[in-house]
Amino acid sequence: MRDLIVIGAGPAGLAAAEEASRNGLKDILLIERDDYLGGILNQCIHNGFGLHHFKEELTGPEYASRFIDQLEGTGINVMTGCMVIDIDEDRTVTYVSKEHGLVSEQAKAIILSMGCRERTRGAIGIPGTRPAGVLTAGAAQRYVNIDGFMVGKRVVILGSGDIGLIMARRLTLEGAEVLACVEVMPYSSGLQRNISQCLNDFGIPLYLSHTVTEIRGExxxxxxxxQEVGPDRKPVPGTEMVYDCDTLLLSVGLIPENELTREAGIKIDPRTKGAVVSDDMQTSLDGVFACGNVLQVHDLVDNVTAESLRAGKAAAEYVLSGKKRGEVHSVVTKGAATYAVPQKIRCDAEGNVTMSFRVNRTIRKGTISLSGKDKTFISIKRSDMTPGEMQQLIVPMKLVGNIEPQEFVLDVEEVTE
Amino acid sequence: MAKVAIIGCGVVGAAVAYKLSRYDADIVIVEAENDIADGTTKANSAIIHAGYDPEPGTLMARLNVEGVKQALEISKKLDVPYKRIGSYVLAFSEEDCRTIEKLLSNSVANGVEGCEILSGDEVRKREPNISEEVIAALWAPTAGIINPWEYCIAMAETAVRNGADLKLNSRVESIDKAEKGYVLHTSSGDIEADYVVNAAGTFADKIHNMVAEPVFRTVHSKGEYYIFDKEEGTRVGAVIFQCPSKVGKGVLVAPTVEGNLILGPNAVDCDGDDLSVTAEGLEFIRKAAARSVPNVNYSNAIRNFTGVRANTDKSDFIIGVAAEDFIDLAGIKSPGLSSAPAIADEALKLLEGEGLKLNEKAEYVDSRKKVRFRDMNREEREELIKSNPSYGKVVCRCETVTEGEILDAIHSPIPARTLDGVKRRCSSGMGRCQGGFCGPRIVELLAREYGVSEADIEKDKTGSYILCGETKEEKC
Known part of the structure; x- marks a missing residue:
């Protein structure tokens, strides 16, 4: 039996596997479906990665290669071109590859790090014809950056997610004309720095509270x-703008890729669409951990790395100590907070717990608090919170103390002057 | 040997080619598009109807019931996914109850077996997600779901393996009468044939009018649909209809044979083959479907599409001799998919009537077997990968389609040349990510196998280019 099987060798899986190895696990298998390691970072050739983790600015492939280089000497077994097709409740992982055929292996622990996928045209039901030239920003990024092909000459981008913004700049630099970026919400879902560096610097207009209401072309x-949309997000008649273009890129959200997780019977949080985890990143299935975009969609790979290091360390502790998770507190959200990860906090957790969450609107001045049954553990002020940027709250467990299992409330409130 | 030209390779044309290909005839299938099954056949409800809808005595009634019987046999022989899951027609009012009584009596007259009327509570016991408002339903156990384009491809492939010649990208522009038979002038050149079968779908009136006086005309009517992720696929276990009206069988909710959920269609008169989806149409479908099954989760929607019915100004199928040695199979609206093999039998009889001699060949192919990795058990998968490692590489992760299956599609008797052509042959890209992940990889495989640039690979019909050239290339 393996000590640990890590599924997916993007930034999450790489960091988690290496951290588990550093914490004493010997027999680790890292499985990647693509033919190379690094996951989606390989097609993210722009810079801006690593400012937090490495304190320097790297491109996606550089960021990935730091971790890939660190694999050497760890003894971690790596399999590429290998697809996991099933996970059993007893932690048996079944995978297929050209090289090894169909193989099942049991592990003492599993780390899920399969990443996420992009929402498509069908998910948002854009009316119109169904021609070629409608594609997700990530697929376009692969065609342009990995395969070396252009996807169009005149482009409109729907959605202001980060990949869409990055592709606005990329396609412009490659000679295409990006006519507009259109966002249905009154705020962007991308990072402020990307709006500034990818749209504003190239004079690409961003239309907030607008959407694409028809695709034309045989x-x-x-x-x-x-068209402009009203507060109900319905198109406002008379506001139609028609763009002559050959391409519509979609950057309309990411969905954690949890089909394996679901089939294994692991509990999913309907808000994050990722597994429900405790502060050690352990899912509802004993010995199965989750981290990175398969758990919750991140904005920054540095946060993925931090989360994955926690998962790798916890998985190693789980295997080496043989200790099962004890009682837990549950975390619910209130106010502007739309979700919280982890959804559970172990009663005997030590040190700091990092809570991640998002807000449902732009909050200029607000308070963030975490409370138990009869005590507020922590309450801080924070300004300029936007839905596009993940928020984190560090909770020192010594503030919580040794109390009976209970419901914690993460509350984000806007402060009006 | 007499030569028979079949115009159109939708499910009707394919069925005629398949049936004819066991006889000593020289068959040429003339298709306007760059692939087969590319019109109404690929965009419909994917239902094999039981046969209680058509008025007794009509061609539709007889051929539907006969077609259902044949679907079972053909799908087994040619390895086409087909499941008899039964259907309900829901009644919400006294008037609806009278309608389903009428359908029940139709079923008896048409020879449909096993239909019965159930109470609302009985229906909900069997289908817990059905609306509380339902007071009764007609149950028809012989209704089924099928993969419609694969039905067509399977029959056309078998015909080709039996020697039929398929001419793609050959739109018939005009037809001249020859001394014996006809000359079809197509966009790719002239084709001579002793006999012609018009199976041109929504274009059948145009083809008819090339050789005979107009007697019918196509009335384009489009139907829009939703497709859902497999997570919604078990919302219902049978095909759920509402009472039919003049415009069609109403909005249905049904599982697909691949395990997804399908909702639709509406019925809107349109101009030509208008394949656009509209906000109003989708809203209509959502409202109508909610009457039958109120709790469909729209956040699991993965696709919308539109199909155009081959309706005409006649109420029945138009099957007959249009001119000497020239057979019309026109106005094949619903239940056309269900009736296709029986329509083909009619065509063969009519051809015989026109003088075609049907001598059975000493040898012909009447079977087909496909590799479907996702439907295999462990031992079968192990064996398969051992025999050919390319089946060990999963390319489409949502539908678990392997590289081997994609290569099979590219090298099949009617080879896939486009991204959607591959999709129609092995279900790649049909899942929740809609080809976002596998699309670029399949384009790469197509380019490799055909020895062309990835920029030359098209999505579907001619002109549907995916890439416009290499990066840093001036012409782009």
Whole structure:
């Protein structure tokens, strides 16, 4: 039996496997479905990665290669071109590859780090014809940056997610004309620095509270119709703008890729669409941990790394100590907080617990608090919180103390002057 | 040997080619598009109807019931996914109850077996997600779900393996009468044939009018649909209809044979083959479907599409001799998919009537077997990968389609040349990510196998280019 099987060798899986190795696990298997390690970072050739973790600015492939280089000497077994097709409740992992055929292996612990996928046209039901030239920003990024092909000459981008913003700049630099970026919400879901560096610097207009209401063109996109939306997000008649273009890029959200997780019977949080975990990143299934975008969609790879280091360390402790998780507190959200990860905190957790959450609107001045049944453990002020940027709250467990299992409330309130 | 030209390779044309290909005839299938099954056949409800809908005595009634019987046999022989899961027609009012009584009596007259009327409570016991408002339903156990384009491809492939010649990208522009038979002038050149079968779907009136006086015309009517992730696929276990009206069988809720959920269609008159989806149409479907099954989760929607019915100004199928040696199979609206093999039998009889001699060949192919990795058990998978390692590489992760299956599609008797052509042959890209992940990889495989640039690979029909050239290339 393996000590640990890590599924997915993007930034999450790489960091988790290496941290588990550093914490004493010997027999680790790292499985990657692609032919190379690093996951989606390989197609993210822009810079801006690593400012927190490495205190320097790296490109995606550079960030990945730091971790890939560290694999050497760890004894971690790596399999590429290998797809996990099933996880059993007894932690048996079944995978297939050209090289090894169909194999099942049991592990003392599993780390889920499969990442996420992009929402598509079908998920948001854009009316119109169904020509070629409508594709997700990530697929376009792969065509341009990995395969070396252009996806279009005149481009409209729907959604202001980070990949869409990055591709606005990339396609412009490659000679395409990016006509507009259109966002249905009154705020962008991308990072402020990307709006500034990828749209503003290139004079690409961002239309907030607008959406694409029709795609036209028989075989290839010929036009898209953009309309303003009201507070109910319904198109406002009379506001139509028609763009002559050959491409519509979609950057309309990411969904954690949890099919394996679900099939294994692991509890999923409907808000994050990732597993429900305790502060040690352990899911509802004993010995199965989750980290990175398969757990919750992150904005920054540095946060993925930090979360994955916690998962790797916890998995090692789980295997080496043989200690099962004890009683837990549960965390619910209130006010502007839309979710909280972890959803459970172990009663005997020590040190600091990092709570991640998002807010449902832009909050200029607010308070963040975490309370138990009859005590507020922590309450801080924070300004300029936006839905596009993940928030974190560090909770020193000594403030919580040794109390009976109970419901904690993470509350984010706007302060009005 | 007499030569028979079949115009159109949708499910009707394919069924005619398949049936004819066991006889000593020289068959040429003339298809306007760059792939088969590319019109109404690929965009419909994917239902094999039991046969209680059509008025007794019509062609539709007889051929539907006969087609259902044949679907079971053909799908088994040619390895086409088909499941008899039964259907309900829901009644919400006294008037609806009278309608389902009428359908029940139709079923008896049409020879449909096993239909019965159930109480609302009985229906909910069997289908817990059905609305509380339902007071009764007609149950038809022989209704089924099928993969419609694969049904077509399987029959066309078998015909090709039996020697039929398929001419793609050959739109018939005009037809001349020859001394014996006809000359079809197509966009790719002239084709001579002794006999012609018009199976041109929504274009059948245009083809008819090339050789005979107009007697019918196509009335384009589009239907829009939703497809859902497999997470919604068990919302219902049978095909759920509402009472039919003049415009169609109403909005249905059904599992697909791949395990997804399908909702739709509406019925809107349209101009030509208008395949666009509209906000109003989708809203109509959501409201109508909610009457039957109120708790469908729309955050699991993965796709919308539109199909155009081959309706005409006639109420029945139009099957007959249009001119000497020229057979019309026109107005094949619903239940056309269900009736296709029986329509083909009619075509063969009519051809015989026109003088075609049907001598059975000494040898012909009548079977087909496909590799479907996701449907295999452990031992079968192990064996398969051992025999060919390319089945060990999963390319489409949502639908678990392997590289081996994609290569099979590219090298099949009617080879896939486009991204959607591959999809229609092995279900790649049909899942929740809609090809976001596997699309670029399949484009790469297509380019490799055909020895062309990835920029030359199209999504579907001619002109649906995916890439416009290499990066840093001036012409882009």
């Amino acid at each position: 075989n290839r996109v010929e036009q898209v119709v953009v």
